[in-house]
Amino acid sequence: MTQTLLTLAEIEALARTAHAAQTDKAGRPYTEHLQAVVDGVRERGGDDEQIAAAWLHDAVEDDALSEDWLREAALTGRTKDIVLALTKREGEPPESYAKRIRTTPGALVVKASDLAHNADPARLAVLDEHTRARLTKKYAAMRALLGLPPG
Secondary structure (H helix, E strand, O other): OOOOOOOHHHHHHHHHHHOOOOEOOOOOEHHHHHHHHHHHHHHOOOOHHHHHHHHHOOOOOOOOOOHHHHHHOOOOHHHHHHHHHHOOOOOOOHHHHHHHHHHOOOHHHHHHHHHHHHOOHHHHOOOOHHHHHHHHHHHHHHHHHHOOOOO
16 A cells, blocks of 8 residues: 655644744744745755755754654655754764765755755844854854855
């Protein structure tokens, strides 16, 4: 029996529900970040599997959804692979994380969109100076590890 895949609308609804109680570092609803990453993936020419992964890119890492749920979900293997590639592992060096993203087909465009939104000056402007400087440095370092241009 073939499992019918979730539609993008179903994935969006699921992600919005899973992250509904979360806020970002600036206190904004976390779902705004998800939407911005999805929009960025679309702008970068991402396909439906990458858009699905964009909706879910932080779900496992943030414990909004379990890895077991992801394994069993009615998603393509590529979407699952992208989500898992973007899920940071405890104690993992940034170099290993970046290599996994670079070597997982489709993951780099999702991470590039994620970083672009995270490093948006307007988004960072509401944070205290120390946090803003720390995150700016962190995002720039990850862009370099991924082979992405600065900015």
